[in-house]
Amino acid sequence: MENKTTRNLYTIPYVIWVAFFVIAPILLVLYYSFQDLEGNFSLTNYRNFFTPIYLEMTLSSFWYAFLITLITLLFAYPIAYLLTKLKHKQLWLLLIIVPSWINLLLKAYAFLGIFGTYGMANKFLETIGIGSKQLLFTDFSFVFVSVYIFIPFMILPIFNALDKLNPTYLDAANDLGASRWTTFRRVVFPLTIDGVKAGCQITFIPALSLFMLTRLIAGSQVITLGTAIEQQFLVTQNWGMGSTIAVFLIIFMFIIMFATGTKRRRARG
């Protein structure tokens, strides 16, 4: 038998990583959230967070995240459902995923052109007789682009859930006289709810925290929690307040993860 300490040497890098890059950052954010601008311990930041300005921002951030998640779901579910009916479904699914591999910034940048004053969207609006509108830097474009970005991540788990669905259940429902809507409502949807939850989780958390989309597409029209954190850290240099908002974002994240009940998902954007 070799020496026990030398045997466990290989665990050192990973343990260091857990200590310095997982535990330490969380503690540091927590520590900074209790510091005011002069570096003294105080609850000022938390008091500030509960003022109408920040509460309103949090609420609007949640509203947008909710809207984005809902619209994404409304499109993603039928797409995922139809995809499972196709012949080469794995290939089609791959085609859905490919755009998500393109850098997010490039996609946002593309919409700068499409939604621009003379862009394609306005040309389309003119052709159908509505006339050109200010699209860029509105909350509409923010929601549209976000839905565009998140839809592959929503389709993926729903597709997987639908794909695992046993088709004999549908036959059974059909035989027992259920209409197509009843079958969907009572059989298909409940059996794929885990995929829906996972998709909502993947969409909702980044929708709360993305800041580059808001900056590029929505201008100053939309402020999300992510934008506020970025603002406090990199513009105002008020790390204390930024950390406080981050603490709340982490708390919201845990609540959402608890509510949607699935772990091991990457929320990124």
Added chain:
Amino acid sequence: MDKRISPLSRIFLIVMFALLYLPIFYLIFYSFNSGGNMYDFENFTFDWYKELFQDTRLLIIVLNTIVIALLSALISTVIGVLGAMMIYKIRSSRTKNALLSLNNILIVSPDVIIGASFLILFTIAGIQLGFYSVLLSHIAFSIPIVVLMVLPKLSEMSPSLLDAARDLGASRWEVITKVVIPYITPGIFAGFFMALTYSLDDFAVTFFVTGNGFTTLSVEIYSLARQGISLSINALSAIIFIVTMLIVVIYYFLTRRGKKSPDLEVLK
């Protein structure tokens, strides 16, 4: 497409696919526009590509991005594999789950929080913001995904395989290099590729922890895009699109070789 879906559904799917790819092809299309904007196509030109390849600053940034991606993927794969082995060996399921939860924190955390907390960390640790801070952050957020890719491979490995190797007189080192590593190689490759794409894709974390002298492509695109439209970005995105497609195809065939259908759930 199949006959099992109605024509209306088919139209819906076609429109959705078209919408999904429209922005990407829109970008690529206007990268050939001599007019210099994204709405009025004048003449076909390669000027923006020429400009792109003459822009040494941008080329250095591309190089930086690739170096960071390769280095961080390599290092995080090594640490991630070691971590997965460590988690695999833990017997108590409670410790195991606790460690797995810790492992997954960086996967579920929003990028802004990772970026902000790493910024605090590097400032306190006295690490200058630049190449090393970006590299360290990329390694840090890639490790958990490597662990998640490798761990299932380790768990599905039959313990009798290890017993057999030991019975036949293999040393601990031989068991690991001759039995374990070859068995989990698909997981290691998947982890490496994921780490690579996470690093190439990352904007928010890098944006927080990069200093004045160092930028990656995402950050550069962001600052260029904030100034408005420049068709060099379009040219760049066309090239990125082709490279991405190549990587996807390679990845698709690599994972396909191992099993019948690629496990797309883990792609992102």
